[in-house]
Amino acid sequence: xxxxxxxxxxxxxxxxxxxxxxxLEIVLDAFEGPLDLLLYLIRKExxxxxxxPMAPLTRQYLEYVEIMRSKNLELAAEYLVMAAMLMEIKSRxxxxxxxxxxxEEDDPRAELVxxxxxxxQMKKAAQELDELPQAGRDVIAISVWIERTIAxxxxxxxxxDLAEAWRTLLHRARMSRHHHxxxxxxxxxxxxxxxxxALRERRVLEFSELFDAQRGVPVLVVxxxxxxxxxRELLVEITQSENFxxxxxxxxxxxxx
Amino acid sequence: xxxxxxxxxxxxxxxxASPEPLGLPELKRLFDGELSADTLRNLLTEIGDEWKGRAxxxxxxxxxxxxxxxxxxxxxxxxxxxxKPPKYSRAVMETLAIIAYRQPVTRxxxxxxxxxxxxxxxxxxxxxxxxxxxVGHRETPGRPALYATTRKFLDxxxxxxxxxxxxxxEIAKTLQLEPVPTAEAGTRPANYEDSAEPxxxxxxxx
Numbered sequence: 001x002x003x004x005x006x007x008x009x010x011x012x013x014x015x016x017x018x019x020x021x022x023x024l025e026i027v028l029d030a031f032e033g034p035l036d037l038l039l040y041l042i043r044k045e046x047x048x049x050x051x052x053p054m055a056p057l058t059r060q061y062l063e064y065v066e067i068m069r070s071k072n073l074e075l076a077a078e079y080l081v082m083a084a085m086l087m088e089i090k091s092r093x094x095x096x097x098x099x100x101x102x103x104e105e106d107d108p109r110a111e112l113v114x115x116x117x118x119x120x121q122m123k124k125a126a127q128e129l130d131e132l133p134q135a136g137r138d139v140i141a142i143s144v145w146i147e148r149t150i151a152x153x154x155x156x157x158x159x160x161d162l163a164e165a166w167r168t169l170l171h172r173a174r175m176s177r178h179h180h181x182x183x184x185x186x187x188x189x190x191x192x193x194x195x196x197x198a199l200r201e202r203r204v205l206e207f208s209e210l211f212d213a214q215r216g217v218p219v220l221v222v223x224x225x226x227x228x229x230x231x232r233e234l235l236v237e238i239t240q241s242e243n244f245x246x247x248x249x250x251x252x253x254x255x256x257x
Numbered sequence: 258x259x260x261x262x263x264x265x266x267x268x269x270x271x272x273x274a275s276p277e278p279l280g281l282p283e284l285k286r287l288f289d290g291e292l293s294a295d296t297l298r299n300l301l302t303e304i305g306d307e308w309k310g311r312a313x314x315x316x317x318x319x320x321x322x323x324x325x326x327x328x329x330x331x332x333x334x335x336x337x338x339x340x341k342p343p344k345y346s347r348a349v350m351e352t353l354a355i356i357a358y359r360q361p362v363t364r365x366x367x368x369x370x371x372x373x374x375x376x377x378x379x380x381x382x383x384x385x386x387x388x389x390x391x392v393g394h395r396e397t398p399g400r401p402a403l404y405a406t407t408r409k410f411l412d413x414x415x416x417x418x419x420x421x422x423x424x425x426x427e428i429a430k431t432l433q434l435e436p437v438p439t440a441e442a443g444t445r446p447a448n449y450e451d452s453a454e455p456x457x458x459x460x461x462x463x
Contacts, residue, residue: 032347033373046436078373115372120432121425122370126347126354128423133328135413137342140334142313142324143276 034082035119037064042116049116052109054090061086085112161240165207165247169220172213191226196235199251207238207247264292265300265307272304272315272324278412280321319411319418345382352379353388357410358425361392361403380404388413 031037041060068075092108133139211223230236234252281294305315314327355367367375383389388410394400
């Protein structure tokens with residue numbers, strides 16, 4: 001089949017085919033395949049796509065293919081397949097037809113025409129799609145700045161949590177209430193020290209570990225006040241990883257060494 | 258309850274804060290489902306009207322509503338960007354068009370229409386953009402993947418549905434079937450091999 005391409009080659013380049021050599025590569029590169037090249041030739045020659053004159057079209061097509069080959073352009077196999085198809089159609093047109101056959105039914109060009117029109121339709125559809133305003137290219141989706149804390153959101157310990165923890169302790173203390181009243185002088189600051197001491201030994205303590213329910217409500221109250229005072233003075237840090245999780249108490253950064 | 262103008266400001270704030278379109282479910286959630294879809298739609302139309310003539314417009318796309326810059330200002334905004342947004346090659350656009358209009362299609366279907374091999378890169382670049390995806394496989398030898406366009410494709414092209422694509426029938430009408438009479442028409446080779454009747458233009462619809 002390739003030998004035949006050579007055999008069909010014309011020596012002289014037709015006037016309408018002249019393209020400056022530099023431009024040729026660009027022009028040939030612009031074709032999206034054999035169908036695109038055929039459409040170009042049909043449109044350039046102003047041929048009737050429904051009644052394609054196969055001889056001149058095939059000749060022109062083969063000339064282009066030959067130029068591509070001579071320029072050592074990478075020639076996709078599809079171009080050669082199409083060349084074979086064109087010549088097959090051409091030769092079938094030359095065969096005598098049985099008079100009984102309706103000419104529309106066995107026109108060997110029908111399938112080629114169908115493919116050309118289908119391709120051209122999609123080619124135009126692609127152009128129209130490209131003309132639609134495209135997000136990111138022609139229009140930009142609006143997104144205004146929203147003030148948001150970017151830092152990792154840790155659960156906050158709020159007064160209610162402490163109060164709740166406190167109530168639990170109180171409840172527990174009530175369970176084991178003794179009937180003697182301690183005359184013991186209770187000092188908030190003393191308990192503050194006690195907490196700090198406990199923390200020096202074990203860097204982290206659970207909230208409930210700081211309280212000794214056995215010692216009665218007044219002691220619990222003072223311990224609680226001491227803890228709040230320590231927190232206020234940044235001597236201890238009170239954390240909770242999530243709601244209703246254990247509350248931990250550890251030494252604060254302000255702790256003097 | 259909120260007054261209509263309050264509701265509109267809330268919707269505006271939510272839409273402006275979101276780079277992605279917001280659909281009715283999200284918008285309903287803004288108001289704990291108190292407002293009906295119809296009410297929201299009417300208010301969105303009003304918001305759209307209020308923003309007419311501004312640099313930013315409200316558009317209704319497949320996934321919902323989105324504020325975006327109008328195309329009038331793209332050339333100016335582009336001056337701020339060091340590089341121009343890349344343009345898709347004809348090969349990519351033709352592949353996209355075939356998938357959009359003929360979906361679901363296999364790579365073989367695309368190759369039949371284009372007459373050339375469809376490279377993997379073309380498919381990959383469209384997949385990476387989120388515009389196409391595999392929706393199934395054709396039960397033929399090799400079980401080729403069937404491609405379709407995504408909702409993001411519609412969103413990005415400002416479309417609500419595939420029905421809003423440029424209609425193929427209109428495109429078919431623009432195809433030139435007969436030669437256009439020109440001054441050079443006479444130079445055409447006269448040795449047409451046969452005189453068969455013109456084939457009817459069977460654009461393969463559907």
